[in-house]
Amino acid sequence: LPNEYQQALPILKKIEKAGHEAYFVGGSVRDVLLHHPIHDVDIATSAFPAEIKEIFSKTIDVGIEHGTVLVLEKTGQYEITTFRTESTYQDFRRPDHVEFVRSLKEDLKRRDFTINAFALKEDGEIVDLFDGLNDLNQHLLRAVGNPHERFFEDALRMMRGLRFVGQLGFDLEKETFTAIKKNHSLLEKISVERINVEFVKLLLGNYRKKGIVNFIKSQCFEYCPGLSGKEKELQAFAGLSEKVIKYESQAWVLLIDQLAIKEADIRAFLKSWKCSNEMIKIVQAVFYGLQVRKAQPFTADLLYQLGERQAVLVEELLWFYNKSPNIENVRENYQQLPIHSLKELAVNGNDLIVYFDKKAGKWIKELLTYLENAVIHRQVANQKEELLQLAKKHLD
Ligand code: ATP
Numbered sequence: 001l002p003n004e005y006q007q008a009l010p011i012l013k014k015i016e017k018a019g020h021e022a023y024f025v026g027g028s029v030r031d032v033l034l035h036h037p038i039h040d041v042d043i044a045t046s047a048f049p050a051e052i053k054e055i056f057s058k059t060i061d062v063g064i065e066h067g068t069v070l071v072l073e074k075t076g077q078y079e080i081t082t083f084r085t086e087s088t089y090q091d092f093r094r095p096d097h098v099e100f101v102r103s104l105k106e107d108l109k110r111r112d113f114t115i116n117a118f119a120l121k122e123d124g125e126i127v128d129l130f131d132g133l134n135d136l137n138q139h140l141l142r143a144v145g146n147p148h149e150r151f152f153e154d155a156l157r158m159m160r161g162l163r164f165v166g167q168l169g170f171d172l173e174k175e176t177f178t179a180i181k182k183n184h185s186l187l188e189k190i191s192v193e194r195i196n197v198e199f200v201k202l203l204l205g206n207y208r209k210k211g212i213v214n215f216i217k218s219q220c221f222e223y224c225p226g227l228s229g230k231e232k233e234l235q236a237f238a239g240l241s242e243k244v245i246k247y248e249s250q251a252w253v254l255l256i257d258q259l260a261i262k263e264a265d266i267r268a269f270l271k272s273w274k275c276s277n278e279m280i281k282i283v284q285a286v287f288y289g290l291q292v293r294k295a296q297p298f299t300a301d302l303l304y305q306l307g308e309r310q311a312v313l314v315e316e317l318l319w320f321y322n323k324s325p326n327i328e329n330v331r332e333n334y335q336q337l338p339i340h341s342l343k344e345l346a347v348n349g350n351d352l353i354v355y356f357d358k359k360a361g362k363w364i365k366e367l368l369t370y371l372e373n374a375v376i377h378r379q380v381a382n383q384k385e386e387l388l389q390l391a392k393k394h395l396d
């Protein structure tokens, strides 16, 4: 068992000692079997939430209506979820209420794909009720049970399937893929926020190209914001260098570039995807920087404007335009800028007020910007006396 599981073992033991069942479940079991690093350890139990809260002294109700209690132990925090079924589905979305059950089998049955439906016992034994090990070995994503029914219950599972193609490089089993293709329009019922999460994971996956190809073939793109009718553009996106995309902002920039979305329309596109304002700002800056950088080396202006982090994000994207990035060079050039922000300018607004003996006003901002530019372009040293003299000359 990996370290993360070793550390969590006392939790399983404690629950079992109290007379209940407890297992590791979900993506971490899949990842352990694939020898991939694991992120979150999910635990499923026959104990009801109230029973879990009696067993552990420090707990937080993070999603008690779904049966999830967060247990705080010295070794870490663990989400413990009571076995449940999700029998009443409405509108092709997640169920509005869940039913707690005592049977592991019922809990595993509600999971999306066979490789996500393992349970791992405390002694290392794997519970594999749906032949998931076989699918894992064959690199197949197979819906648990009847795929049509499962995608009808929750259409997001189709996007999750495509996302796992992008992350794992597995194939969608034939019937599962057919069911996605047939039901792709059900995605319309799913909130964009949930689709966004899966789509971004697909874009950042090691097998992005394969994920996008399946995304196109299944027609799921037709029900994603701003992608309807964009098969050709998505094909071009799939055809980019197979290098892994590191960051979400870079993925959006590359996609937006392939879709030939104009700079002025980036905001609306990302808003339709429910991206945060923070993400939108970064994507806009990196997109702009990339357009300039594609044509010429970084200028001091552009480096200063972008900042080191965003400049590096831009430089890394050159890979996808058949140019070799030189990250070290970008960092060095950035470090060598005379100043990196207005704060580093050797005069501030107050200095100007005192020196010119003039009331505060918008002239200060203008003058500071003038001096800032002069310093960045090395027309003057970043020195108080010299800057004040230049300011005087400028105002005269
Ligand atoms: P990741 O490694 O990205 O966390 P994951 O498989 O763990 O992938 P989660 O969203 O963390 O994905 O979900 C944990 C588990 O819950 C899944 O492995 C699966 O068994 C189940 N699950 C999650 N979402 C669904 C869904 N929409 N329908 C059915 N089962 C789901």
Ligand code: MG
Binding pocket: 026, 027, 028, 040
């Ligand atoms: Mg997970």
